[in-house]
Amino acid sequence: xxxxxxxxxxxxxxxxxxxxxxxxxxxxxxxxxxxxxxxxxxxxxxxxxxxxxxxxxxxxxxxxxxxxxxxxxxxxxxxxxxxxxxxxxxxxxxxxxxxxxxxxxxxxxxxxxxxxxxxxxxxxxxxxxxxxxxxxxxxxxxxxxxxxxxxxxxxxxxxxxxxxxxxxxxxxxxxxxxxxxxxxxxxxxxxxxxxxxxxxxxxxxxxxxxxxxxxxxxxxxxxxxxxxxxxxxxxxxxxxxxxxxxxxxxxxxxxxxxxxxxxxxxxxxxxxxxxxxxxxxxxxxxxxxxxxxxxxxxxxxxxxxxxxxxxxxxx
Numbered sequence: 001x002x003x004x005x006x007x008x009x010x011x012x013x014x015x016x017x018x019x020x021x022x023x024x025x026x027x028x029x030x031x032x033x034x035x036x037x038x039x040x041x042x043x044x045x046x047x048x049x050x051x052x053x054x055x056x057x058x059x060x061x062x063x064x065x066x067x068x069x070x071x072x073x074x075x076x077x078x079x080x081x082x083x084x085x086x087x088x089x090x091x092x093x094x095x096x097x098x099x100x101x102x103x104x105x106x107x108x109x110x111x112x113x114x115x116x117x118x119x120x121x122x123x124x125x126x127x128x129x130x131x132x133x134x135x136x137x138x139x140x141x142x143x144x145x146x147x148x149x150x151x152x153x154x155x156x157x158x159x160x161x162x163x164x165x166x167x168x169x170x171x172x173x174x175x176x177x178x179x180x181x182x183x184x185x186x187x188x189x190x191x192x193x194x195x196x197x198x199x200x201x202x203x204x205x206x207x208x209x210x211x212x213x214x215x216x217x218x219x220x221x222x223x224x225x226x227x228x229x230x231x232x233x234x235x236x237x238x239x240x241x242x243x244x245x246x247x248x249x250x251x252x253x254x255x256x257x258x259x260x261x262x263x264x265x266x267x268x269x270x271x272x273x274x275x276x277x278x279x280x281x282x283x284x285x286x287x288x289x290x291x292x293x294x295x296x297x298x299x300x301x302x303x304x305x306x307x308x309x310x311x312x313x314x315x
Contacts, residue, residue, distance in 0.1 A: 001315045002301055003298070003301045004068060005045065005299070006027075006043045010032070010050040011050075014288070018292050018295060028044070030044070032050065033057060033060055041065075045068045045069065046069045047067060048073065051283075051287075055078070055083050061083065061084060062084065062085070067313070068314050069088065069091065069298065070088055072092050074092065074093055075096070075097050075101070077092045078201050078228060086311060088313060089307055089311040089313070090308050091306045093287060094147075094148055095306070096286045097283065098149045098151075100280040100283065101149050101278050104251060105226045106153065108224045108226070109196065111271055112271055113139065113222060114136075117249075117271045136194075137160060140163045140193045141162045141192070141193070142164075142166075142195045144209075145198035145227065146167070146179055147198070154166065154176065165188060166178075167182050168180070171184065186213055186216055189217050190218060192217060192221060194222045195222070197209060197225045197231050200227070205227075206231070207230065208231050208232075209225075209232040209237075211236035211239070214233075214236055214240045215240075217246060219246075222246070222247045223248045224249050224250065226277050227252060229253040232254070242263065248271065249270075250270075250272065251273045251276060253275075256275060257275075258274075
């Protein structure tokens, strides 16, 4: 590929974190909303998108007529290819958030199966309420997704003495044992007490956890979503959780942000986290390290890491 020599970062702090830039490369600051600073719009060849910003707010990026590569700061890249068009390559931040998202997934599972959310509510009322909760040891846990984050979740759950079933796009054997195909989920759902979702959102995973799958889960099962909101059918989820039959602990929602007055807010079986999966103090140094590697590569005309869509302009 041809060298990339002009890049923008979404804020000065991140530009400083990746500086000095590789020899021959110039950098500017652009939040993809206003005007870029330090470089001209028509010069920009690579853009690092802001973190945790709604993609629909970044349409100004289309004005960068020489744009060749967009780099996200998230593992997911939903709607980014549609935002920039087929000519522009897209790279994700795969790996940067794996540890943080995995630890939140495990935390959500523990909070739900040990009744921690209920204890917090009891504390606010000064109510001493000893109860027997399912716990995590000996529970039957399904992990939907065997990518980088799915593997980190598997690794962290292993010491908890759970009975684990992993689901991938197809049935196979890997170094950790059997991976079930996603087409087996419905048949195996009755044996799963905890179901963790960590798959990308696309046409094949939209509403993957639907009313039929939920109905097949046993009473008291917990759905944990650290993937994307639309992977789970929200209406079906509300119905099952409101009935008291299922529990949920989720970092992502559809719609998102979860609107005020949404029924999930008031359901006692629901634990809500505002999309904090990768947002820990581990994030800044890890994203800076990835971006330094990406800039070093593209400045030498080398394909960067985590390219999820190669555009015609990348060369």
